[in-house]
Amino acid sequence: MSEETAFRMTEQRRAILETLHRVRTHPTADEVYAMVREELPRISLGTVYRNLEFLSPAGAILRLDGCGSQMRFDGTTKVHDHVRCTSCGRVDYVPGIPVTLKKTHPTVNGYEIIGHRLEYLGYCRACKRGRKRRTP
Amino acid sequence: MSEETAFRMTEQRRAILETLHRVRTHPTADEVYAMVREELPRISLGTVYRNLEFLSPAGAILRLDGCGSQMRFDGTTKVHDHVRCTSCGRVDYVPGIPVTLKKTHPTVNGYEIIGHRLEYLGYCRACKRGRKRRTP
DNA sequence: GTAATTGCAAAAATTTTGCCTCATA
DNA sequence: TATGAGGCAAAATTTTTGCAATTAC
Numbered sequence: 603m604s605e606e607t608a609f610r611m612t613e614q615r616r617a618i619l620e621t622l623h624r625v626r627t628h629p630t631a632d633e634v635y636a637m638v639r640e641e642l643p644r645i646s647l648g649t650v651y652r653n654l655e656f657l658s659p660a661g662a663i664l665r666l667d668g669c670g671s672q673m674r675f676d677g678t679t680k681v682h683d684h685v686r687c688t689s690c691g692r693v694d695y696v697p698g699i700p701v702t703l704k705k706t707h708p709t710v711n712g713y714e715i716i717g718h719r720l721e722y723l724g725y726c727r728a729c730k731r732g733r734k735r736r737t738p
Numbered sequence: 739m740s741e742e743t744a745f746r747m748t749e750q751r752r753a754i755l756e757t758l759h760r761v762r763t764h765p766t767a768d769e770v771y772a773m774v775r776e777e778l779p780r781i782s783l784g785t786v787y788r789n790l791e792f793l794s795p796a797g798a799i800l801r802l803d804g805c806g807s808q809m810r811f812d813g814t815t816k817v818h819d820h821v822r823c824t825s826c827g828r829v830d831y832v833p834g835i836p837v838t839l840k841k842t843h844p845t846v847n848g849y850e851i852i853g854h855r856l857e858y859l860g861y862c863r864a865c866k867r868g869r870k871r872r873t874p
Numbered sequence: 875g876t877a878a879t880t881g882c883a884a885a886a887a888t889t890t891t892g893c894c895t896c897a898t899a
Numbered sequence: 900t901a902t903g904a905g906g907c908a909a910a911a912t913t914t915t916t917g918c919a920a921t922t923a924c
Binding site for chain 4: 750751781
């Protein structure tokens with residue numbers, strides 16, 4: 603009854619995974635491609651993209667998708683946080699949530715800190731409904 | 739001595755600004771284009787991009803650039819935060835910063851919350867140096 | 875052996891630019 | 900009227916996809 607999703611650990615997949623586990627730079631797909639190519643010169647960029655796409659929902663890697671792949675804009679310049687629906691990408695305001703964020707660390711890890719961004723992740727009303735229907 | 743940066747408030751710029759001030763959806767450039775086009779059908783997508791680019795550093799709008807325009811990946815799946823250099827885009831880990839984040843709000847604004855993302859913004863060591871040199 | 879996965883290359887999607895015209899200040 | 904800004908279309912970037920050939924299991 604339970605169809606195992608058969609997946610294979612190819613050289614390429616292993617190399618991508620190892621590379622991501624080794625570096626601390628949070629590389630872009632392009633950068634991963636360049637790094638893995640030193641070990642597997644014949645790997646293609648498409649394969650890198652497909653594997654990143656595959657490994658991320660599998661929980662093997664993290665995808666720092668700030669707000670999906672497109673940039674988003676906001677007419678309100680006063681400080682506020684956001685909630686983003688991880689299912690449909692919708693972004694909304696989070697008004698006045700009592701987040702106690704340690705006032706400021708002037709430097710962190712060598713960085714001169716000028717601010718922070720807090721984003722909640724979840725399911726919006728519409729997707730919540732959709733998900734409920736789909737999940738038995 | 740102080741050269742005023744002369745800029746003009748064109749119809750297009752005003753329309754883009756008004757649109758962003760009116761909606762709460764954090765639209766993408768494409769979506770802004772579609773919305774503004776209802777008022778100014780002859781506006782071009784290039785103009786929208788140029789204005790978003792212009793208005794954002796001017797402080798008139800906010801640009802939710804999660805991690806720049808490219809996606810980034812991370813081999814560490816255990817929970818941690820990030821610092822991003824707003825100058826060069828570099829992203830690093832932030833290990834064990836004592837952030838006191840209110841445990842959980844199960845729902846926020848209708849969203850079922852499953853997590854959050856905290857990102858510090860600042861200047862990395864290299865850019866800090868560069869910036870100092872440039873700023874008299 | 876079979877089907878998941880790759881390489882390649884073309885297509886799609888998103889963003890930036892050049893160039894000439896228009897119109898704000 | 901001088902020049903910042905717009906329109907248009909081409910180019911540059913980034914990501915996705917179709918398909919035949921490979922290869923892990």
